[in-house]
Amino acid sequence: MGRPRTPLLDRERIALTALRLVSEQGEFSVPQIARALGVQTGSVYHHVDGRAGVVELVRELVCDRIAGEALALEPWDRALEEWARSYRAAFAAHPRAIPLLMTTPVRAPRVLAQYERAVGVLLAAGFTRRTVMPLLTALENLVLGSALDLAAPEAMWEPTPDTPLLADALAAVGPNRADAAFDLGLAAFLTDARTLLAADRPA
Structure with a gap:
């Protein structure tokens, strides 16, 4: 089978997308993340524990610096x-x-x-x-x-x-x-x- 056209969804892509949304508008929603990544909202929830889980991914991304x-x-x-x-x-x-x-x-x-x-x-x-x-x-x-x-x-x-x-x-x-x-x-x-x-x- 050939490679998928888009990379598989993972926690890093979710975190980076959420942080980009926060940087642009000061907030994010899980449906916004899903739309930005071209996936269904439910697919995001397979990787994170709700919105609070996304917040913690963003926290780790910022604090890694x-x-x-x-x-x-x-x-x-x-x-x-x-x-x-x-x-x-x-x-x-x-x-x-x-x-x-x-x-x-x-x-x-x-x-x-x-x-x-x-x-x-x-x-x-x-x-x-x-x-x-x-x-x-x-x-x-x-x-x-x-x-x-x-x-x-x-x-x-x-x-x-x-x-x-x-x-x-x-x-x-x-x-x-x-x-x-x-x-x-x-x-x-x-x-x-x-x-x-x-x-x-x-x-």
């Missing part, structure tokens, strides 16, 4: 900084996926494995169990907010003659406002984390 190996660096704060920068870059490439992925529970095994490693890094550094998740959540908020900021128009403010201070401040920061803001926020986060670690350690 995060450098999980950064979490092996020493010391812990260097590992966390490099991981955060890689995390930001991965989501900045697909900013319209952020609302979708951050409002659904994380179930993708490869993504959970990265969080497991991050928790391990913080515990090994000496942070208490009660502080680990607030720290990771705060870092994630910073990273994802900055990823959205990178996708925003360069001129997010339009000063008027009545706002000369704002105009001067914008002129002073130049074209790298989003990067400067992220660097400042990340430095502040790490400084506070170091302070918290020192307070958690027994005297």
